[in-house]
Amino acid sequence: MTEKLPEAEVIKRESDYLRGTILEGLADKATGALPEDDTKLTKFHGSYQQDDRDLRDERRRQKLEPLYQFMVRLRLPGGVLSSQQWLGLDKIADECANSTLRLTTRQTFQFHGIFKEKMQSFMRMVSHLGLDTRGACGDVNRNVISNVNPQLSHLHQEVHDLSLAISDRLRWRSGAYGEVWLGEERVAELGQEEEPFYGHKYLPRKFKIALAIPPENDCDVFANDIGLIAIIHEGRILGFNVVVGGGMGLTYGDPATYPRLATMAGYVPKEKIVDACEAICAIQRDYGCRTNRAHARFKYTVDDHGMDWFQERFTEYHGTSFERPRSFSLTSNGDRFGWVEGEGDLHHLTLLIPTGRVADTEEGGQIRTGLRKIAEVHDGNFRITCNQNLVIAGVSSEQRPKINAIVEEYGLDAGNRSTPLRQHSMACVAFPTCGLAMAESERFLPGFVGQIEQLMSEEGLEPDAINVRITGCPNGCARPYLGEIGLTGKALGKYNLYLGADFSGQRMNRLYRENIDVETILAELRPLLRDYREKRLENEYFGDFLVRTGVVEAERTPAMLHQAIK
Template identity: 40%
Template sequence: MVQTPLKPAQSGPNPASAKRSKVEDIKENSNFLREPLASELLTDTSFFSESAIQILKFHGSYQQDNRDTRTKGQEKDYQMMLRTRNPGGYIAPELYLTLDRLSDEYGNHTLRATTRQGIQLHGVLKKNLKATIAAIVKNLGSTLGACGDLNRNVMAPPAPFKNRPEYQIAQDYANHIADLLRPQTEAYYEIWLDGEKFLSSEEHPEVVEARQRNVNNTLFPDSPEPIYGTHYMPRKFKCAVTVPGDNSIDAYTHDVTLVVITDKAGKLKGFNVLAGGGLGRTHNKEETFARVADEIGYVDKDDVFDLMKAIVATQRDYGDRVNRRHSRMKYLIHDWGVERFRQQVETYLGKPLKPFKKLPKWTFYDYLGWYEQGDGNWFVGVPIENGRILDRDGLQLKTALREIVQKFNLPMLVTPNQSVLFYDIKPEDKDAVQAILTRCGIQKETDLDPLVRYAMACPALPLCGLAITESERIMPTNLGRIRALLTKVGLPDEHFVVRMTGCPNGCARPYMAELGFVGSAPESYQLWLGGSPDQTRLARPYMERLHDNDLETTLEPLFVFFRDGRKKGESFGDFCDRVGFEALRQFADAYDPLRYTPSHTKEGRHRLSVSHDFFLTLQATADKEGRSMGQVVADALALYLQQTAE
């Protein structure tokens, strides 16, 4: 599944005469993200052309159609998805209320918290697109750069601790990096606000200065886009900022992750730099693969903006603009190697990077439930299953969030795990906030099945044009089936990280899960195993096509093998990685459900634990003699006890 790409990246900057993908020509001819989008927005049609769709992405929107309502011979049910750009997941109260209103006025009456800490609005018709985007911008929001070939939403831990300065630093620099790499074209304001420019906040002076500082030709000084140039990036570019030990943002999955390094007094010294992560891939295209980021080095705080420009310039100038499947920065680093990539970054930076500083063990946090902020106030993480904010079946989630914002004027942070949290809650308001959550049927995090709590799924059908099969709509049912299966084999309290996507692009980051489902055909999934509970190790493909009907028969032997062969405290993902896929497949091929029925479920019988090696010896003996393992153990124990008695 993972091998050296068939075609290496170019060894020098992309020459103007080189053959390029069609999208490169669309960007070049767009007049910096204006056409043909601006012209087609004025036409009386329900959809955009392919060229306009490509430019629309830069403005934060995808054209979709509802596959549930497709009718042969009739025009597709075209709709637009809008995605917010809000670094670190920050949503101002007035912005959230605006999004809530727009979802009812122009959308499909739902919102969706994304895995990159944004909010998606589904179901907007073309005729309502301008009014929707204008309302978002006028209420402290933006969609600019939430999609397209440029820097996407910059992530940060959703932890508003006031007594831990490193967390505030991470949030601040998520904003700074987002501002630095924001498109500078005026097209966004011309098209959606008739030229009226709104900025939700003032840019930091150091960011403005850094954008204008042309160190070693990192900029196009006479261009409306000094950092990106005419063609922007070869593909999407994703960044995150976190603190040592906090892997709430899946640190190894981004093009660039900055790790805040402070002194003992909590003052910022600089950043560790990880680069080259990315999870998108294509089925049956072995030159595409998921990849975790490498340790690149350390940079002092005064150089961090120039470093980000140097990394962007390296990918901008040397990334593949011919084959879009090979255009992400992970392929450039894979082809070149870390050392050559570092050298090119240092050339643009004008100085060497310092050695990567030692970090503590990474831990995943979802920040659900109540926390003291450290300043006398509180924040509360509100669980949202698969990110979908709606009122349904007794759960009034959309009502609850709206009511809390209206009543208490609280800011919100979207989490990387598709949930949200409110912060700056006064102690005297804590009980009232919880009362609203309880009244609206929202479970406390301690009452959630951990399988559900730590799971993620992408939207997939019916709206995503890339979806091969279901994800969000089937995930709750499949988690219920997995829980029932774990209970059946004697693991009623076991849990692990489960993630699902309807296609191989990896939006819910399934390739870092302990158990990942990746859509490969209608009602079928690639099965990935072996990621770690804290998302620091890439999973691997165990099965190419698992039909949904075969979920129990496929997973049962794996769970039984885990039950009987795990080390104390070992997670399912760590177990699969340790024993290896050959052992998993051998056990599954020889699995007999009657032989491995949990003995503690039978009257008068009890289960004993044995070492993994001894278990394999018992299995081999039972297979050789054509008997059950229970019979072999019973006979061996009987003989041993008889001999000791004599």
């Protein structure tokens, strides 16, 4: 007897290729929400229904429904946009959202605080900029990420072009997007042809692809379902080492769930890499678990069947086997702040955007206004990094002083106004909008980093480059399991503490202490930082020090992400 499918699978299959009753729900003025089934479908359209959790209790006392609103994420392969697109998105933030933009760890934008009556206007304004939100969320291939600066060299441009090609190949194609958001008429009953790759089932769960150019690993390539590591010879990309089965996220109390780093599968020549990505995604489409959503990611498909099985399926779907992997070296997964000179007498400026939030605030300064002023005079492009920062790319020598003047006037941070510790910290949104959040993250990070800086100062340490990653739940949006210090929210004011990742994104951390408050976290870190100052080797990173001195093991198993050392 066939196992009963979970509700999410049934909704997809009966949705008429992601149409559902979204249009009817948008027209219903009696509520700020959409019907529950349609909230699952709008994820495929790039949106999550949320509410302001800070106001829940007060609204409940007033017998009002929650303050429903929507988060919308763009599909922006490689994180590239023009100055005009930046200005357009900045305008949309005021007209349709909460007057902020947020740069995400998936190298794109999220908008928050969009009310239902503004959703179609938002989508149409985005479309007029030549952008869309199709597949930025949902059980499909998500935003394809890559090294941040295509104009830094011809290699980066090649990788960016491939990210566009892969994203387009794996984009869902139903007419639902145009009909729901852009006012387009339904052309015909196309049936299966409407989704030639995904069919009516789509994927079992989300699917993520990243491209890296060694020695930089700014996209955390091993954290993705498919990771593509460029192999360079004599200044050109020959092909890619392909790693498969990576993914962040676990469920507390369920040891069958775990984050996983991708496994090396082999090498594919550059001209075949788009086809290879399609073949691997098709394997997950056809063999991924559809009866248990907690077990539906590609990482579990790989572990359930094994790499030999995967290699056989790849040869079957792709028509050619993997070649032997080539040698490579990855050294860092952070951003290089300040000015970098590229080819063609162009310059590129990387700015720190704390937690990715582009806003004007009393505490953070006029980040949004400063970036708007840059966009008004900048002839090049913008690049969002996978670490929630921003590159002002393609600046001419003549234009550079003008950009510098704006940076100085608005107090923007080119790495000269912050410590290395703060530059290597990252957080998800969490409260007040994310429905999954168990603890603070974005609002908690700045103060927590300040506390660590104070602790390091007291122990005689410079505020060193340590990767600090915080999320409000265990799902891993800010890749906390790759932090040398990682926190995942357990309850308000309580976190799990993970330690011992490396600095280049090739070793996960492990659970050290469970469900502890900030005071306890700092008390646990103090003696470790003291030992680090006294016993570290030259140029040794904090995570490597913890492994070398036996504080945490070098081995990583799924159980280690659930079983605390102390």
